[in-house]
Amino acid sequence: xxxxxxxxxxxxxxxxxxxxxxxxxxxxxxxxxxxxxxxxxxxxxxxxxxxxxxxxxxxxxxxxxxxxxxxxxxxxxxxxxxxxxxxxxxxxxxxxxxxxxxxxxxxxxxxxxxxxxxxxxxxxxxxxxxxxxxxxxxxxxxxxxxxxxxxxxxxxxxxxxxxxxxxxxxxxxxxxxxxxxxxxxxxxxxxxxxxxxxxxxxxxxxxxxxxxxxxxxxxxxxxxxxxxxxxxxxxxxxxxxxxxxxxxxxxxxxxxxxxxxxxxxxxxxxxxxxxxxxxxxxxxxxxxxxxxxxxxxxxxxxxxxxxxxxxxxxxxxxxxxxxxxxxxxxxxxxxxxxxxxxxxxxxxxxxxxxxxxxxxxxxxxxxxxxxxxxxxxxxxxxxxxxxxxxxxxxxxxxxxxxxxxxxxxxxxxxxxxxxxxxxxxxxxxxxxxxxxxxxxxxxxxxxxxxxxxxxxxxxxxxxxxxxxxxxxxxxxxxxxxxxxxxxxxxxxxxxxxxxxxxxxxxxxxxxxxxxxxxxxxxxxxxxxxxxxxx
Numbered sequence: 463x464x465x466x467x468x469x470x471x472x473x474x475x476x477x478x479x480x481x482x483x484x485x486x487x488x489x490x491x492x493x494x495x496x497x498x499x500x501x502x503x504x505x506x507x508x509x510x511x512x513x514x515x516x517x518x519x520x521x522x523x524x525x526x527x528x529x530x531x532x533x534x535x536x537x538x539x540x541x542x543x544x545x546x547x548x549x550x551x552x553x554x555x556x557x558x559x560x561x562x563x564x565x566x567x568x569x570x571x572x573x574x575x576x577x578x579x580x581x582x583x584x585x586x587x588x589x590x591x592x593x594x595x596x597x598x599x600x601x602x603x604x605x606x607x608x609x610x611x612x613x614x615x616x617x618x619x620x621x622x623x624x625x626x627x628x629x630x631x632x633x634x635x636x637x638x639x640x641x642x643x644x645x646x647x648x649x650x651x652x653x654x655x656x657x658x659x660x661x662x663x664x665x666x667x668x669x670x671x672x673x674x675x676x677x678x679x680x681x682x683x684x685x686x687x688x689x690x691x692x693x694x695x696x697x698x699x700x701x702x703x704x705x706x707x708x709x710x711x712x713x714x715x716x717x718x719x720x721x722x723x724x725x726x727x728x729x730x731x732x733x734x735x736x737x738x739x740x741x742x743x744x745x746x747x748x749x750x751x752x753x754x755x756x757x758x759x760x761x762x763x764x765x766x767x768x769x770x771x772x773x774x775x776x777x778x779x780x781x782x783x784x785x786x787x788x789x790x791x792x793x794x795x796x797x798x799x800x801x802x803x804x805x806x807x808x809x810x811x812x813x814x815x816x817x818x819x820x821x822x823x824x825x826x827x828x829x830x831x832x833x834x835x836x837x838x839x840x841x842x843x844x845x846x847x848x849x850x851x852x853x854x855x856x857x858x859x860x861x862x863x864x865x866x867x868x869x870x871x872x873x874x875x876x877x878x879x880x881x882x883x884x885x886x887x888x889x890x891x892x893x894x895x896x897x898x899x900x901x902x903x904x905x906x907x908x909x910x911x912x913x914x915x916x917x918x919x920x921x922x923x924x925x926x927x928x929x930x931x932x933x934x935x936x937x938x939x940x941x942x943x944x945x946x947x948x949x950x951x952x953x954x955x956x957x958x959x960x961x962x963x964x965x966x967x968x969x970x971x972x973x974x975x976x977x978x979x980x981x982x983x984x985x986x987x988x989x990x991x992x993x994x995x996x
Contacts, residue, residue, distance in 0.1 A: 470495050470985040472561035474554065478502065479546035486548055489514075493561045495985060496588070498569035500538065500545070500562065517543055520569030524562045526555075538562055564595075564978055571595050585993075592986055599979045606972035613965045618909055620954045620961075621902040627951050628895045631944070635888045642881050649874045652867050659864050666857045673808045673850045676702075677842075680812065684838055691837060695816055702809040811849040815841055883943065890939045891948050898955050 472493045477486040491502040501516040517540060527535040527546070534555045538545040549555035571591035581587060683697050941948040 470561055470564055470981050472557055474558075475506075475550070476558070477548035479548075486546075491547075493519075493565055495565060495568065495989075498565050498572060500565075517545055518569070519562060519565040520573060522562065522566040522569075524559055524566070526559075560974070560978065560981070564982065567598070568592075568595055568982075571598075592982070595982060596979065599975050599982070602975040603972060603979070606968045606975060609968040610965060610972070613961050613968065614907070616961050617902055617905070617907045617958065620958050621899060621907050622909075623954055624895050624899050624902075624951060627947055628892060628899065631888050631892055631895070631947065634944075635885065635892070638881050638885050638888070642878060642885075645874050645878055645881070649871065649878075652871045652874065656864065656867050656871070659860055659867065663857070663860045663864065666853060666860060669808070669853045670850075670857055673853060676808045676812060677845070677850065681842075695841075699813055699816060702813045705809045706813075808849060812845055815844045815848075818844070880943075887939060887941055887944050887948075891941065891944060891951065894955065895951050898951075898958065902958075 470493070474491065475488060476491050478489045478491075479486050489502045489504060490506045491500060493500055498519050499516045500519055501513045503511060503513050505511075507513075517538065519538075519540070522538055522540045524536060524538050527537055534549040534551060536547055536549070536555060536559060538547065547558070549558055568591060571594045572587060575587050575591045575594065579587060579590060679701065680698050683701065684694050686694065
């Protein structure tokens with residue numbers, strides 16, 4: 463009576479595909495370790511029924527059928543014949559595959575042993591083949607263990623390298639945060655500076671506009687026909703006195719003190735760039751001087767002299783401004799309330815220039831007097847060079863400072879955008895590296911030499927960074943600023959995936975070798991026991 467078994471001498475019902483008629487028929491099969499054959503019957507034998515066929519398993523190859531429907535089909539291929547079989551379930555198929563593979567290897571060892579030993583004793587040959595197969599399985603176990611040990615070392619090296627990269631990225635992240643805070647402080651200082659410059663610019667612009675209006679009014683009075691030069695000057699004086707009497711007086715300033723530029727930033731920078739009114743003062747002076755005739759050549763000479771004096775005055779003012787800038791850095795920062803406009807500054811200056819000329823007390827000049835044009839020109843020139851031109855230069859200087867600070871503000875904003883982008887990149891890279899490190903830790907990856915010295919501080923920082931990253935979108939990110947670091951880390955992570963696959967295969971091979979050794983030993987012990995009893 464043959465009973466169903468699941469060891470090396472596996473027995474049981476399977477479906478076998480016919481050779482001539484390709485249909486699957488139910489057959490009872492038995493694996494014979496001594497003969498290294500696969501024998502089958504139409505039904506379960508009672509001990510007297512002859513088998514319907516057999517297949518030598520020496521050098522046989524067995525593999526699962528691809529795309530089989532239903533499942534659990536496998537093929538046994540030998541140099542002589544091919545069996546297409548179907549097991550009852552997945553467990554039954556694994557047992558058949560293991561038994562046939564072991565008998566195939568055992569048959570190879572039996573054939574090799576017969577040739578090498580040159581002995582006819584079947585028991586001796588079988589014993590030698592059994593020992594050689596056991597030795598082969600032990601070597602397979604050792605190879606699998608060595609492969610697993612190498613995978614464990616590789617995983618530890620990967621964990622250590624990822625930890626180093628993570629610590630470097632955490633340091634970079636702290637540096638970026640500190641740089642961002644410094645830029646915010648600098649940005650706030652620039653905004654305050656632009657606000658002060660904006661206030662001062664409005665004041666200087668009002669002063670220049672008032673000076674232009676006054677000059678236009680004075681030129682209109684001086685060009686009127688009739689009356690002497692003194693009468694025209696008295697009219698100008700009367701006009702200035704009326705303006706001074708009707709305007710509120712600001713606090714008296716000490717002589718020699720004038721408003722200087724403060725530091726500061728843009729609120730609505732486009733409003734600052736209103737072009738200053740061009741006075742055309744040089745042309746007006748030339749026209750007044752030659753109102754009663756004159757040659758074109760003399761007009762050009764006078765025009766060139768006036769322009770040359772104005773350029774010299776401008777250079778001296780620029781030197782003075784540079785000295786004021788040096789002194790300004792040592793003073794305390796000012797507020798917008800420190801800037802106050804003097805609404806009658808230019809009327810006072812005009813009256814001062816007229817009084818300096820002493821024309822009101824000199825002899826009375828009639829219209830067309832040759833000296834009238836020269837005296838008038840001197841009054842215009844002194845007022846323009848000493849009073850009006852410094853304010854126009856001040857206006858240009860303030861606009862230049864506004865432009866510089868506005869460009870600085872735009873540069874800071876671009877730097878902040880870049881730093882924010884880099885911080886997002888670092889957080890994303892840290893998240894991926896932390897995920898890989900945590901998985902290695904969960905898998906029990908430790909230093910094989912027992913020298914694992916983890917930094918609790920960096921680990922805590924990495925955990926905080928990962929929690930911040932988890933609050934954002936966890937999708938992929940295009941890494942630009944830290945591409946070398948991410949390239950190194952991604953290569954390690956991809957190699958870890960391959961190592962895990964190798965580890966799984968080695969583990970299965972080790973388990974299979976251990977199982978085969980156990981089955982082979984168990985069957986051989988039973989075989990020896992039955993041989994002794996018989």
